[in-house]
Ligand code: ADP
Ligand code: ZN
């Protein structure tokens with residue numbers, strides 16, 4: 001009798017592989033367990049069992065497995081079915097999905113490097129003999145290869161020992177040493193409530209008449225608070241009064257001052273859920289009831305509620321309902337780094353039932369959440385995470401909430417699997433018979449289309465919570481302003497005036513500059529030459545503070561030239577503008593304001609993002625300039641003004657979703673204004689104040705935008721009427737690539753009676769010396785998506801086997817975004 005297992009390898013391979021096992025192993029092994037298996041010449045990988053059987057493979061001799069790594073399955077059959085769906089739908093290898101799905105600590109392979117976890121106390125008494133040997137070796141050598149560990153332990157199969165040590169938190173895989181962010185706490189000071197009111201100062205001066213130094217500080221405090229309409233930091237007071245923190249401390253002890261911190265979004269979680277129940281407003285309650293009713297007949301429901309309408313509270317109520325039935329809940333977010341505020345809101349409510357799963361977390365944390373979810377631990381009954389949390393081993397998933405469902409970051413671009421987390425979540429829910437709630441103030445056209453067609457339920461909230469007014473939107477025609485010479489740099493007189501007012505009231509300002517494809521360039525005024533990257537065919541971007549020209553695609557950089565490379569003229573000028581230039585102009589316009597900038601450059605460093613958010617929250621920044629990062633669900637109470645520097649570069653981005661995205665982005669940034677009691681204000685500067693999309697933003701007319709876009713999508717063959725598959729071909733040899741792309745295009749056209757565009761030379765037609773061609777396949781709603789994909793896959797396979805095209809790399813992006 002022969003016994004076999006069928007496994008997925010963690011490699012970009014579409015096939016599964018067959019290994020042979022003993023009879024005893026055959027009876028022990030279950031689907032969803034991991035095995036260490038030999039592969040290729042002398043490599044070992046962690047493979048996942050998806051079946052056991054007795055059919056000898058016909059094409060190769062099945063190798064024996066090395067070892068069984070799990071005692072019980074760590075992946076369940078629903079997950080495997082879901083992964084297989086992803087592989088088929090998104091046309092990628094099942095191995096790609098497996099690799100993306102598992103924390104890498106679960107995928108030990110012969111190449112893995114192991115090191116001791118820093119700053120952890122290890123009780124040597126708890127180690128087994130083998131663990132002790134590995135631990136000892138790591139005291140002498142900072143990292144060890146699997147082979148070296150094999151040599152130390154004098155055995156071939158060492159994965160289980162290593163896995164145990166990872167579980168015991170003693171060692172980690174090398175790639176992932178990460179620290180966690182500790183927010184800086186700024187200490188503020190205010191007058192003790194005893195001394196509030198008109199009499200306060202005179203009372204105090206009397207009280208302190210014999211303490212001259214202390215009196216000085218109190219006077220300095222009063223002066224400061226008259227000028228600064230914002231919290232006063234201890235540091236600032238000490239500087240202004242030219243004194244020491246010791247004296248301030250004495251005043252705190254005397255109960256003249258009290259100290260406090262502004263950290264509402266990162267409240268230290270005490271491990272106990274809040275007792276106060278949320279009371280929904282009437283509008284919220286109606287939406288909640290509508291969702292509940294729609295779930296009786298539908299799997300998916302859309303909550304379309306304007307910014308600040310209190311969608312989060314509705315999610316919380318719904319989650320509460322599912323928790324009571326013992327079900328697990330997944331809360332998907334576009335970007336977990338931007339969500340500290342949300343996490344603490346959920347923790348306040350649900351206590352330690354909330355687990356956060358972040359692909360940027362280190363492996364041990366990810367393994368921990370994985371295991372909690374696997375064992376249905378109460379600690380992880382609610383998981384909040386970005387798209388990769390879809391792959392967790394849920395046992396009894398009842399509800400999926402997809403917040404900001406319109407966000408394009410839900411779609412993974414590179415590497416494969418290029419899945420859309422919202423769509424994959426809906427399929428996942430189907431496997432679990434779970435419900436899905438999509439939420440957004442600006443739903444994607446596709447989702448709203450499904451709601452209109454009653455495929456999804458729909459609940460709408462048109463008012464902000466607490467009847468706070470929607471921000472007032474003011475359009476500024478900058479063509480006219482330039483003509484009338486009412487512009488200072490990129491700022492109109494209107495915007496300058498609004499900023500001045502806001503700052504004088506101690507309120508904060510956000511300025512939004514979408515830099516996509518609109519960075520500052522260096523142009524020769526004599527011959528018009530713009531320096532290009534030598535390997536990417538894009539213009540180099542000018543970076544003022546480094547005095548450099550840089551390529552945004554490959555990082556190539558040169559010092560800013562003093563004369564034109566083409567004609568040697570020294571008459572060079574910088575064109576276009578980015579966040580950095582806005583910041584420079586602000587410094588001149590508002591010399592006493594504190595100005596911050598948030599974009600890819602300033603947030604690149606460790607915790608760069610969190611630091612900027614913190615200092616904005618702490619009101620150390622008056623005006624924050626940023627890119628679209630600012631549009632994402634941040635909640636700052638003190639922001640009363642939002643300015644959009646230039647709406648046009650979003651509108652005219654070459655992309656069929658440009659109008660939809662512009663609407664979403666502007667509406668979302670506008671939603672950052674005036675979330676507290678006072679009505680906020682938004683200033684949009686544009687050359688096209690009458691553009692339909694701009695008008696729709698101004699009127700908060702989502703439906704108008706939707707209808708117009710839907711009409712265009714139909715006429716121009718785009719989603720939701722057509723599904724789009726984008727093929728990207730890359731090769732260094734220009735002519736061979738051209739030839740191959742033409743061949744592929746013509747074979748596709750011959751075999752599929754649907755629109756196939758291309759091969760196109762994209763706007764950026766070369767990256768890192770590889771030339772690029774794209775082919776766009778548009779599959780109409782009525783044709784079979786599966787049949788079409790099968791045909792495409794067959795054609796791609798034969799393309800791959802043509803010798804002269806072998807060097808061309810093809811990537812497939814289904815539902816291209
Ligand atoms: P959205 O997610 O729709 O933009 P939020 O959920 O952030 O809106 O709600 C906006 C503000 O209103 C938040 O400060 C929130 O705490 C408050 N809020 C919403 N609903 C309620 C409620 N039922 N009770 C108390 N406060 C609420
Ligand atoms: Zn020139």
Ligand code: ZN
Nearest residue numbers: 533536551554
């Ligand atoms: Zn480049």
